[in-house]
Amino acid sequence: xxTTYPTPPGRLGQAAATTEVLDHLGRLQAWxxxxxxxxDALEAxxxxxxxxxxxxPDLALALALWQAVKTRQETILRxxxxxxxxxxxxxxxxxxxxxxLDTATADxxxxxxxxxxxxxxxxxxxxxxxxxxxxxxxxxGAEQQQIRLxxxxxxxxxxxxxxxxxxxxxxxxxxxTLAGLAARLxxxxxxxxxGGDIGGMLGPLEIDAAHFERDLIVxxxxxxxxxxxxxxxxxxxxxxAAREDAVRALxxxxxxxxxxxxxxxxxxxxxxxxxxxxxxxxxxxxxQLRALxxxxxxxxxxxRQAATGARxxxxxxxxxxxxxGALGHAADPVVAGLVGLAGQVLATAPVSATVxxxxxxxxxxxxxxxxxxxxx
Numbered sequence: 540x541x542t543t544y545p546t547p548p549g550r551l552g553q554a555a556a557t558t559e560v561l562d563h564l565g566r567l568q569a570w571x572x573x574x575x576x577x578x579d580a581l582e583a584x585x586x587x588x589x590x591x592x593x594x595x596p597d598l599a600l601a602l603a604l605w606q607a608v609k610t611r612q613e614t615i616l617r618x619x620x621x622x623x624x625x626x627x628x629x630x631x632x633x634x635x636x637x638x639x640l641d642t643a644t645a646d647x648x649x650x651x652x653x654x655x656x657x658x659x660x661x662x663x664x665x666x667x668x669x670x671x672x673x674x675x676x677x678x679x680g681a682e683q684q685q686i687r688l689x690x691x692x693x694x695x696x697x698x699x700x701x702x703x704x705x706x707x708x709x710x711x712x713x714x715x716t717l718a719g720l721a722a723r724l725x726x727x728x729x730x731x732x733x734g735g736d737i738g739g740m741l742g743p744l745e746i747d748a749a750h751f752e753r754d755l756i757v758x759x760x761x762x763x764x765x766x767x768x769x770x771x772x773x774x775x776x777x778x779x780a781a782r783e784d785a786v787r788a789l790x791x792x793x794x795x796x797x798x799x800x801x802x803x804x805x806x807x808x809x810x811x812x813x814x815x816x817x818x819x820x821x822x823x824x825x826x827q828l829r830a831l832x833x834x835x836x837x838x839x840x841x842x843r844q845a846a847t848g849a850r851x852x853x854x855x856x857x858x859x860x861x862x863x864g865a866l867g868h869a870a871d872p873v874v875a876g877l878v879g880l881a882g883q884v885l886a887t888a889p890v891s892a893t894v895x896x897x898x899x900x901x902x903x904x905x906x907x908x909x910x911x912x913x914x915x
Contacts, residue, residue, distance in 0.1 A: 542573045544608075544661025547636035554629035555636075557622065563636070564619065571609055574664065578602055581671050594674060601667040604660045607640045611657050673736075684731060687741050691724050694748050701755040706762070713755065720748050765818035768825055772814055775828040779808050779835065786839050793846045798889040801845050806834045845892075849885065852895040856881050859902050868909045877902040 545566035549555030555563075578601060585594045615635045618628055637656055655663065698720070702713045723744050727737045786805055794800040808831065815824050860878060863869040881898040884891055 542570050543665050544570055544658060547633075547658060549629075549633035549636060551634060551637045552630070554626060554633050557624065557629070560619065560624075560629065560632055561622065564615070567608075567612055567615075570661065571605070571612060574605055574668065577668060578605060581668065581675065584675050585671075588675065590675075594671060597667050597671055601664050601671070604655075604664040604667070607660050608657050608664070611635060611640060684737060684741060687745065688724070688728055688731065691741075691745065691748060694752060695721055695724060698748070698752055698755065701752070701759065704759060705755070709758070716751055720744070720751065723747075761818060765821060768818070768821040769814075772821060772825050772828060775825065775832065776808065776814065779828060779831055782832070782835050782839075783808055786835050786842070789839060789842045789846070793842045794889070796889055797845050797849055798891050799893070800889070801841050803838045803841055805838055806831050849890040849892065849895075852881070852890065852892065852899065853885055855899050856885065856895075859899065859906065863902075863906055866906060866910055868906060871905070871909060873905050874902060874909070877905065 545563060547555075547567075548559035548563050578598070582598055582602075585591055585598055615632060618624070618631055618635060620628070624632070635657075637658070639656055640660055695717070698717050702710065702717050705713045723740075727740055727744065730737050730740075783805065790800075790803075790805060794802075811824065811827050811831065815821050856878065860869070863871070863874050863878070868874055877898055881895055881902065884894050884898065
C-alpha cells in the first residue's frame with residue numbers, strides 16, 4: 540500500500556468549507572479501509588513467520604492507532620449527519636479533525652500517553668506499517684529491490700569472469716574496482732536485511748557496475764581487434780618481404796635480358812619501420828602495408844611487361860619468316876637481311892628491344908611492299 544493519512548481541512552477554531560469536509564471524509568474512509576486490510580495481512584504474516592515476539596508490539600500499536608482514528612471518524616460522521624451541518628457543526632468538525640484523541644479505552648493506553656491528534660496518529664500508523672512491511676519484506680518496493688540486488692549479484696559474477704581475462708598490466712586495477720563494487724553490493728544486501736532503505740543507493744551502484752562492465756567488454760573487444768590487426772600486419776609484412784625480394788630479383792633479370800630495361804623505384808618494406816607495439820598505431824600501419832603491396836604490384840607488372848618484349852620479338856620474327864615463305868619472298872635480299880639482323884640482335888643479351896622493334900617493322904613493311912608488287 541502507498542496510501543497515507545489525508546491532511547484534514549481547516550484548523551482548530553477555524554471551520555472548513557462543506558465541500559472540503561466532504562472530500563476529506565471520502566479520503567479518510569479510503570485510508571481506513573486500505574490500512575485495515577494491510578494491517579490484517581501483516582498480522583497474518585507475522586503469525587506465519589513466527590515472529591510474534593519481535594513484531595507484535597509494533598503491530599499492536601499500529602492497530603491501536605488505527606482504532607483511535609476509526610473511533611474519531613465515527614464521531615465525525617455523527618456530527619456531519621450526512622451534510623446537515625451549520626457553522627457551529629463545521630467548527631466542531633474542525634476540532635474533531637485536529638483535536639487530541641481522548642477515547643478512553645484500555646486498548647488505547649499507548650495512544651493516550653502520546654496525546655496525539657488524528658493526523659499524528661495516522662502518520663504514526665503509516666510509519667509503523669512501513670516499518671513492518673520492510674521487516675517482513677512486503678514493502679511494495681522490497682521485491683523489486685531484491686530483484687535488482689539479484690541482478691547485481693549475477694552481474695558481479697559476469698564481472699569476475701571478465702576481470703579474469705584482463706591482461707596482467709590491467710588486472711590489478713580491474714580487481715580493485717570489482718572489489719569495491721562487491722563491497723557496496725554486500726553492504727546494500729545487509730542493509731536491506733536489517734530493514735534499511737537502499738532505494739537511493741541501488742541506482743548509483745547499478746550505474747557504476749554497468750559502466751565497469753561496458754568498459755571491460757569494450758576493452759576486450761579492442762584487444763581482440765588489436766590481436767587480429769597484429770596477425771594481419773605480421774602476415775602482410777611476411778608476404779611483402781618475400782614479394783619485395785621477388786620484385787628486386789625480377790628487376791635484375793629484366794635488366795640482364797632487355798635493353799633499355801625500366802628502372803622503377805622499388806618501394807622498401809624497411810621504409811615503413813618496425814611493427815608498431817600499440818593498438819592505435821596498428822591500423823594505420825596495416826593500411827601502409829596494403830598500399831606498399833599495391834605499389835610493388837605495379838612495379839612488378841611494369842618489369843614483367845618489359846621482360847616479355849624479347850619473347851614477343853622472337854615470336855614476331857618467326858611469324859614474319861613464315862609469312863615471307865608463304866608469299867615466296869623468303870629469298871628477297873632485303874627481307875633476308877632484315878631477318879638475319881633481327882635474329883642476331885635477339886640472340887645477344889641484353890636484347891635491344893628498340894632495335895628489334897625497328898628491324899621487324901622494316902621487315903613487315905618490305906613484305907607488304909613486295910606483296911603489292913612495287914619495284915625499287
